[in-house]
Amino acid sequence: MRSPIQWRFPGNWAIFRMDDRLLLMLIGTIVGICSGLAALALNTGLIFMLKWVHHWSSHWWAFVFPALGACMSSLFLEKIVKEGAGHGVPEVIYSVSRYGGLLRLRSGFSRIISSCLTIGSGGSAGPEAPVVMSGAAIGSNIARYFALNDRQRIILVGCGAAGAISSIFNAPIAGMVFAAEVILGEWSAVNIIPIAIASVAGTEISRTLQGNQVIFSHQVFSIDIGDILASVGLAALAAAASILLTHWLRAMQKISPRIIHIFWLRAAAGGAAVGMIGLWMPVVLGEGYDRVVQMIGGNFPGGLMFVAIACIAKILATSLTLGWGGSGGIFAPCLVIGSAVGLTYHRALTLILPSVTWVNEGCFALLGMAGLISGMLQAPLTGIFLIVEITGGYNVILPLIIVSAITTTICYYIEPASYYLKDLVDRGHLLRPGTDARVLSDIKVHELIEKDCISVSQSMPLRDFIKIVEKSTRNFFPVEDEKTGHFAGMVHLDDIRPYLFNPMMYDAVLVGQIMNPDVETVSPEDDLTEVLQKMDAQKLFSMPVVLNNRFVGMISKATLLDKYRKELMVQTSV
Amino acid sequence: MIPRLFHIFRNTPLGRETLLNSVYFCQQTGAVPVVYIPEHTKFLMYFENEVVQVDLDASYLTSPETAKNHATEILLINGFEPTFLGPKHFTASTLPDIPTDFDFMCCPRSITDLSSKIGMGYIGPRVRNIVNAARFPVLLSSTGYKPWKSIVVFFGGSSNAVNALKLGFRLKRNSGLPLDMFTQAEKKPQVYRELVKSQQLEEDVNKRVRDWKVLESGSLEENLYEVPHDALVVMGAFGHGLIKNLVFGSKAEKIQSVLPNNLLIVGPRYSAVH
Known part of the structure; x- marks a missing residue:
């Protein structure tokens, strides 16, 4: 009766049963290639759309393009693939936290198409988060096809994210670090090896099909101690920009549905607003990589005020695009805003201290990018490695580390959760591996129910009850209604103590008279966290579990501790 | 529980x-x-x-x-x-x-x-x-409220059908209603009995099944008329083959398209409690 087609289950092959690292390395390579191809598909689509839109971009009515793009993007997500708006990274982290990395197959392509429509038409967003979603969904569904377990599936989700980031930025280390730091939230040798291989596969796909080029190449900067000290101030400014972007994005997400109820009209309105800003300040349109190249190269036009206004305009445009229903990520806007912040800071320094010789403003643009990425993602390593790789700027590593570290710290104090994690933290859905919440979430109430309780009826005389107590090893006894079988209350051994030494009372007292009818109960549906809160609040060590008015069993802290320990060992074992 | x-x-x-x-x-x-x-x-x-x-x-x-x-x-x-x-x-x-x-x-x-x-x-x-x-x-469920007075298990010999049979035993135990088995025979009837034996279900079938109809003649559609109108039909879905994840299985498709009864479908990932 067993299916003879074993090729579908390589996890059962003898060679992989010896060590599943080999299996994960093999499948991780496949996932890295597929997610790399997905990233290239989005890149190609964006280039095609941007070229097409560019023909008309000088007309006054060009503001309708971002409106149309955002509108089509939201309609595609809501009506065709029936997924909500957003870039998807929180969804990936949520799935990894709670459901072993299970993601829908449609997520493998949905965000690529929707973000292509939004960004390609001029919306201010980035393609990186959508390809992370796509790569992660590819990893998850390949794991599903090969019938892998939760732990293996989570690693392949990480492989997909790493392959996508590596491919789109031609940055293998950044991809690897992003997957471990942001998506999985843990570092272990078992995770890192397949993720590293997927990163290599994704990068190699990008290099083979697009060529090996540093995205934001620049001149060599000569940095002295003064520049390093000045970078502390830049970190503070980058943190302020990060907080501003985070708050405006959230504010737009809250306000926009109240102003316009129809989702596609809302997205179109946001897109039109971005288009109008773009008529006046084109730097805000699209992913903005060409502007970043200008800024790092020290060729960005205008003075201090112009670049400061461009920075604010880009923050506003990104908030309007993503907060009003467009699709895309915040990586690319962070790079543009960060480099604008760096330029603003440099120009201000030059104005205030004209006698000091500062490094080229392109260096500060580069440091600003690292600051924004680190501040928004609160992932300093991702910020550092990404900027080093996409700019080839290892010579700026010292101020880069300082800016990333300080920006992350300041942002953490003001907004403890990163942009990606804020919603999950607010809803209590962020469950990182090995944490108390994660262990508890994997244990269900029905797994802890102790069924060796003897139920008694309300009309049972104390004499009969004492005989039952003699046979039982428990201190609690559930009482049920004889007619309906409904749970009526509990009797604790302490409740019969006053009558125990008075045999006269044995036939005079009934169980119904000594039971406690006001007992706090739990349902098998309840979350264990809620059950524990109830126990702590009432200072209880055990509670009855009741379903449909019927006693099901008892749940106790002792059983929970035992199960908790086992679950923790499973989750933290390699 | x-x-x-x-x-x-x-x-x-x-x-x-x-x-x-x-x-x-x-x-x-x-x-x-x-x-x-x-x-x-x-x-x-x-x-x-x-x-x-x-x-x-x-x-x-x-x-x-x-x-x-x-x-x-x-x-x-x-x-x-x-x-x-x-x-x-x-x-x-x-x-x-x-x-x-x-x-x-x-x-x-x-x-x-x-x-x-x-x-x-x-x-x-x-x-x-x-x-x-x-x-x-x-x-x-059927489109209208349709109480049932007996349980019918369709047994075609697949692993899902074995699970459906085990589920039928469980339902009979809980409900006390009579349990019948239907088999549209594509092989000799003995093959199905051997299969039941190999699954160590022979004793249960003898003890708990009221009637096991092995239909050797006529098409499945014709024979489905024999199924009581007031029975809960239990059957396994998704048969053998490469496309097993796409279609229910040819027999299950026919049964669900002909019978208006309430159907209880056992999928490939069902873990039977016997």
Whole structure:
């Protein structure tokens, strides 16, 4: 009766049963290639759309393009693939936290198409988060096809994210670090090896099909101690920009549905607003990589005020695009805003201290990018490695580390959760591996129910009850209604103590008279966290579990501790 | 542990009939209905190795202000304490996650299409996905309230059919109703008996099955007339072969397209409790 087609289950092959690292390395390579191809598909689509839109971009009515793009993007997500708006990274982290990395197959392509429509038409967003979603969904569904377990599936989700980031930025280390730091939230040798291989596969796909080029190449900067000290101030400014972007994005997400109820009209309105800003300040349109190249190269036009206004305009445009229903990520806007912040800071320094010789403003643009990425993602390593790789700027590593570290710290104090994690933290859905919440979430109430309780009826005389107590090893006894079988209350051994030494009372007292009818109960549906809160609040060590008015069993802290320990060992074992 | 049946309530006359079928099933089998009144047209079910997005048709959100009262009324009349499921987790703000640790689930034949389109012979893709991914059997209720007085297990010899037979024994034990077996023979009858023996179910079949009809002549469609109109039909879905994840299996497809009875479908991931 067993299916003879074993090729579908390589996890059962003898060679992989010896060590599943080999299996994960093999499948991780496949996932890295597929997610790399997905990233290239989005890149190609964006280039095609941007070229097409560019023909008309000088007309006054060009503001309708971002409106149309955002509108089509939201309609595609809501009506065709029936997924909500957003870039998807929180969804990936949520799935990894709670459901072993299970993601829908449609997520493998949905965000690529929707973000292509939004960004390609001029919306201010980035393609990186959508390809992370796509790569992660590819990893998850390949794991599903090969019938892998939760732990293996989570690693392949990480492989997909790493392959996508590596491919789109031609940055293998950044991809690897992003997957471990942001998506999985843990570092272990078992995770890192397949993720590293997927990163290599994704990068190699990008290099083979697009060529090996540093995205934001620049001149060599000569940095002295003064520049390093000045970078502390830049970190503070980058943190302020990060907080501003985070708050405006959230504010737009809250306000926009109240102003316009129809989702596609809302997205179109946001897109039109971005288009109008773009008529006046084109730097805000699209992913903005060409502007970043200008800024790092020290060729960005205008003075201090112009670049400061461009920075604010880009923050506003990104908030309007993503907060009003467009699709895309915040990586690319962070790079543009960060480099604008760096330029603003440099120009201000030059104005205030004209006698000091500062490094080229392109260096500060580069440091600003690292600051924004680190501040928004609160992932300093991702910020550092990404900027080093996409700019080839290892010579700026010292101020880069300082800016990333300080920006992350300041942002953490003001907004403890990163942009990606804020919603999950607010809803209590962020469950990182090995944490108390994660262990508890994997244990269900029905797994802890102790069924060796003897139920008694309300009309049972104390004499009969004492005989039952003699046979039982428990201190609690559930009482049920004889007619309906409904749970009526509990009797604790302490409740019969006053009558125990008075045999006269044995036939005079009934169980119904000594039971406690006001007992706090739990349902098998309840979350264990809620059950524990109830126990702590009432200072209880055990509670009855009741379903449909019927006693099901008892749940106790002792059983929970035992199960908790086992679950923790499973989750933290390699 | 008291078994629980998951029911998605549709606040329409069709939904009432479906809930009545669920409630009757619970009364017969000792299960407890857990009712979900949707507030969004889509939700996710995270199974062991698959996530299924269910896109409900708009009628599921009809008159939300009366939905809970209507469901409560039906449950109370039939002796059940109303138990409603409120989603605790959300993948996105309008995309709730529905737990999958139930013992049964009741579905109409399609939950994505408008009820006017649902008819015999059509099972929607989401329902197929749920049957394929779930550890629990799925009750495909008939379009009208249809109480049943016996249980019929279709036994074609596949592993899912063996699971369906084990489930039939469990239902008989819980309900006390007579259990019959039907086999549309493609091989000699002895082959099926040997199969039952090899699964160590021979004694149970002899003791618990009232009648085992092995139909050697006539087509399946013709022979289905023999199935009592007031029986709960239990069968396995998804047969053998490369496309087993796409179609129910040829026999199951025919049975569901011809029989108007309530059907209890056992999918490939069902773990039988015997």
